[in-house]
Amino acid sequence: xxxxxxxxxxxxxxxxxxxxxxxxxxxxxxxxxxxxxxxxxxxxxxxxxxxxxxxxxxxxxxxxxxxxxxxxxxxxxxxxxxxxxxxxxxxxxxxxxxxxxxxxxxxxxxxxxxxxxxxxxxxxxxxxxxxxxxxxxxxxxxxxxxxxxxxxxxxxxxxxxxxxxxxxxxxxxxxxxxxxxxxxxxxxxxxxxxxxxxxxxxxxxxxxxxxxxxxxxxxxxxxxxxxxxxxxxxxxxxxxxxxxxxxxxxxxxxxxxxxxxxxxxxxxxxxxxxxxxxxxxxxxxxxxxxxxxxxxxxxxxxxxxxxxxxxxxxxxxxxxxxxxxxxxxxxxxxxxxxxxxxxxxxxxxxxxxxxxxxxxxxxxxxxxxxxxxxxxxxxxxxxxxxxxxxxxxxxxxxxxx
Amino acid sequence: xxxxxxxxxxxxxxxxxxxxxxxxxxxxxxxxxxxxxxxxxxxxxxxxxxxxxxxxxxxxxxxxxxxxxxxxxxxxxxxxxxxxxxxxxxxxxxxxxxxxxxxxxxxxxxxxxxxxxxxxxxxxxxxxxxxxxxxxxxxxxxxxxxxxxxxxxxxxxxxxxxxxxxxxxxxxxxxxxxxxxxxxxxxxxxxxxxxxxxxxxxxxxxxxxxxxxxxxxxxxxxxxxxxxxxxxxxxxxxxxxxxxxxxxxxxxxxxxxxxxxxxxxxxxxxxxxxxxxxxxxxxxxxxxxxxxxxxxxxxxxxxxxxxxxxxxxxxxxxxxxxxxxxxxxxxxxxxxxxxxxxxxxxxxxxxxxxxxxxxxxxxxxxxxxxxxxxxxxxxxxxxxxxxxxxxxxxxxxxxxx
Numbered sequence: 001x002x003x004x005x006x007x008x009x010x011x012x013x014x015x016x017x018x019x020x021x022x023x024x025x026x027x028x029x030x031x032x033x034x035x036x037x038x039x040x041x042x043x044x045x046x047x048x049x050x051x052x053x054x055x056x057x058x059x060x061x062x063x064x065x066x067x068x069x070x071x072x073x074x075x076x077x078x079x080x081x082x083x084x085x086x087x088x089x090x091x092x093x094x095x096x097x098x099x100x101x102x103x104x105x106x107x108x109x110x111x112x113x114x115x116x117x118x119x120x121x122x123x124x125x126x127x128x129x130x131x132x133x134x135x136x137x138x139x140x141x142x143x144x145x146x147x148x149x150x151x152x153x154x155x156x157x158x159x160x161x162x163x164x165x166x167x168x169x170x171x172x173x174x175x176x177x178x179x180x181x182x183x184x185x186x187x188x189x190x191x192x193x194x195x196x197x198x199x200x201x202x203x204x205x206x207x208x209x210x211x212x213x214x215x216x217x218x219x220x221x222x223x224x225x226x227x228x229x230x231x232x233x234x235x236x237x238x239x240x241x242x243x244x245x246x247x248x249x250x251x252x253x254x255x256x257x258x259x260x261x262x263x264x265x266x267x268x269x270x271x272x273x274x275x276x277x278x279x280x281x282x283x284x285x286x287x288x289x290x291x292x293x294x295x296x297x298x299x300x301x302x303x304x305x306x307x308x309x310x311x312x313x314x315x316x317x318x319x320x321x322x323x324x325x326x327x328x329x330x331x332x333x334x335x336x337x338x339x340x341x342x343x344x345x346x347x348x349x350x351x352x353x354x355x356x357x358x359x360x361x362x363x364x365x366x367x368x369x370x371x372x373x374x375x376x377x378x379x380x381x382x383x384x385x386x387x388x389x390x391x392x393x394x395x396x397x398x399x400x401x
Numbered sequence: 402x403x404x405x406x407x408x409x410x411x412x413x414x415x416x417x418x419x420x421x422x423x424x425x426x427x428x429x430x431x432x433x434x435x436x437x438x439x440x441x442x443x444x445x446x447x448x449x450x451x452x453x454x455x456x457x458x459x460x461x462x463x464x465x466x467x468x469x470x471x472x473x474x475x476x477x478x479x480x481x482x483x484x485x486x487x488x489x490x491x492x493x494x495x496x497x498x499x500x501x502x503x504x505x506x507x508x509x510x511x512x513x514x515x516x517x518x519x520x521x522x523x524x525x526x527x528x529x530x531x532x533x534x535x536x537x538x539x540x541x542x543x544x545x546x547x548x549x550x551x552x553x554x555x556x557x558x559x560x561x562x563x564x565x566x567x568x569x570x571x572x573x574x575x576x577x578x579x580x581x582x583x584x585x586x587x588x589x590x591x592x593x594x595x596x597x598x599x600x601x602x603x604x605x606x607x608x609x610x611x612x613x614x615x616x617x618x619x620x621x622x623x624x625x626x627x628x629x630x631x632x633x634x635x636x637x638x639x640x641x642x643x644x645x646x647x648x649x650x651x652x653x654x655x656x657x658x659x660x661x662x663x664x665x666x667x668x669x670x671x672x673x674x675x676x677x678x679x680x681x682x683x684x685x686x687x688x689x690x691x692x693x694x695x696x697x698x699x700x701x702x703x704x705x706x707x708x709x710x711x712x713x714x715x716x717x718x719x720x721x722x723x724x725x726x727x728x729x730x731x732x733x734x735x736x737x738x739x740x741x742x743x744x745x746x747x748x749x750x751x752x753x754x755x756x757x758x759x760x761x762x763x764x765x766x767x768x769x770x771x772x773x774x775x776x777x778x779x780x781x782x783x784x785x786x787x788x789x790x791x792x793x794x795x796x797x798x799x800x801x802x
Contacts, residue, residue, distance in 0.1 A: 052734040349486050
């Protein structure tokens with residue numbers, strides 16, 4: 001029903017242009033990105049739950065709440081514009097205004113987003129020149145350039161798109177994102193920008209995005225931290241001429257494709273996590289309630305002891321069970337079984353069937369899954385995590401200096 | 402009102418004997434400890450909230466619930482007897498029974514406790530011989546030996562006692578504990594054993610212990626993990642002839658001394674945390690509610706990003722504020738101020754007064770405090786944490802192999 005587009009990006013969907021340039025916030029690398037659609041886009045967004053929210057995030061939240069549609073997203077890296085007080089807030093408003101002026105659109109059609117160091121003034125002169133320049137660089141091939149410009153400690157460009165086969169015609173969904181520490185508040189932030197040429201009514205778009213984010217971006221952990229600047233936005237410009245209506249077969253397919261795209265993006269963030277050498281899927285099965293299933297998955301995905309054991313390729317099932325036990329979820333430990341990929345390790349009644357050699361082989365791979373069957377209900381939860389390495393400590397101990 | 406006793410231990414209080422021996426659970430080091438009072442002791446305990454509970458912990462919980470008094474605590478290290486099913490449970494019952502027989506007391510006067518690897522059978526033959534031997538080793542100087550025998554990856558013996566001046570006469574409170582990873586479920590566990598020669602009625606003793614643990618052992622974090630075997634118990638044998646009555650001045654003093662002792666013990670666990678090089682006190686001040694104050698303290702003390710920044714002596718106040726922000730507590734970030742020791746770093750309205758050189762000097766010390774004023778109420782919360790180092794990753798990645 002949907003398939004990956006080679007070299008897909010946020011500009012794969014019809015009518016979207018983008019660009020990424022260097023404007024001088026960072027020392028050398030690209031640090032300003034712009035995504036633009038001439039056609040108005042219905043827009044949905046999900047934002048950090050951190051009580052400390054950066055100025056651009058607050059402004060974008062307001063835009064999505066109040067505007068019928070948007071046309072542009074301006075993103076800078078290298079400076080988070082967080083904890084910068086009134087001055088930072090006014091700077092963010094200026095960025096939004098300048099961008100709108102240059103694009104000749106309304107201020108409330110522009111979303112803004114920042115990622116980088118907390119608590120430092122924005123270099124507004126450089127950003128102003130940058131905005132002047134980037135508007136002229138917009139192109140239908142600009143998605144990758146934009147993806148590059150939003151990177152911080154990321155080591156890989158994260159850009160994907162799907163073609164989705166609907167009843168009458170096809171639509172495209174594409175996105176770019178960045179992560180790296182998920183999330184390191186200092187040079188920080190998980191950001192995702194997704195576009196589609198489907199036409200989707202605003203409240204439905206929001207519903208679709210929330211559903212997909214819940215199963216993807218909200219199910220990953222590099223270090224269990226959330227940032228002041230996290231956001232994922234979805235813009236739908238309708239350029240394909242295909243409308244997605246509520247409670248139709250097309251909506252289901254679109255939702256599935258969107259979730260799959262978001263999972264691709266989310267996994268790309270985890271596998272490029274700071275210091276990470278392994279991408280691990282945690283499947284929690286047969287739990288009494290969805291809340292409990294999520295609690296168990298989160299506790300395992302966030303556990304420093306599980307993550308160091310993964311790093312050491314140590315088949316340490318005790319840490320996995322204990323992490324589940326401290327999640328706050330209701331279950332009976334003696335009913336649990338644990339598998340690495342398809343290899344049973346622990347069966348109910350604490351029956352240990354661990355083949356250390358086989359297990360160690362699996363745990364040495366760069367990608368594998370931990371499957372934990374709680375045997376106490378029917379709800380499931382899937383999470384993605386990475387290992388905790390000496391390199392993570394080095395990156396984060398040395399970072400600011 | 403109370404003062405530290407030099408070389409104090411769990412045998413400092415009158416009428417308590419202890420011993421620690423090697424019985425063969427570990428390869429070389431002492432692995433069996435016994436604490437004993439001929440006089441019956443009223444007894445209180447606090448236990449792990451982890452859903453996965455080890456057999457000896459479940460048994461001790463029952464003893465404290467049902468027995469009027471206890472006389473002995475038998476502890477082994479090297480094997481946690483957790484996730485060992487019915488067989489493990491029966492083994493724990495046997496340990497309790499054998500110990501009672503040897504001491505010529507009732508089975509339900511014996512508490513048992515284990516720490517070590519999860520999911521492995523207990524070497525019961527060795528333990529049986531060990532119990533035979535250790536009973537003969539009991540002495541009033543045996544506290545340190547017992548403290549040594551409960552260690553796992555701890556690098557230091559943890560043993561303390563206070564003399565407490567009450568109205569008529571003095572009493573003594575002493576304790577031993579172990580931690581190291583707080584808590585690594587595989588060779589694991591925070592254990593604390595406290596004795597006093599005061600006479601304290603059972604329900605009051607429990608009240609006193611819960612209050613003190615809440616302000617000490619429940620406020621420390623090495624890696625945010627809780628174990629299957631965590632427990633702190635307090636035995637009061639009345640040998641001093643001094644009774645502590647509810648709602649008296651003496652009770653207040655005793656409570657204070659007990660809290661202070663528990664804090665000493667708890668801090669000794671953090672500063673000897675796996676890979677730790679720094680002991681950091683986190684003081685959260687002026688919060689709307691106690692729950693919120695605790696949430697903020699816990700979030701800062703548990704944050705991998707804060708802990709790596711401490712390791713790197715990086716004055717990364719943004720990570721501290723962001724950790725507070727993701728705690729779930731209600732507060733206004735722009736009202737917050739942050740100090741390292743007495744050095745202001747961030748003042749309200751995001752006014753940054755950071756002197757990098759001075760801050761770096763403080764953060765390079767082996768002990769300092771992070772003081773965060775939320776400026777939104779009157780409740781406070783103090784936590785203790787350590788840095789997250791490459792050594793922590795190495796210890797936990799390599800541990801089991």
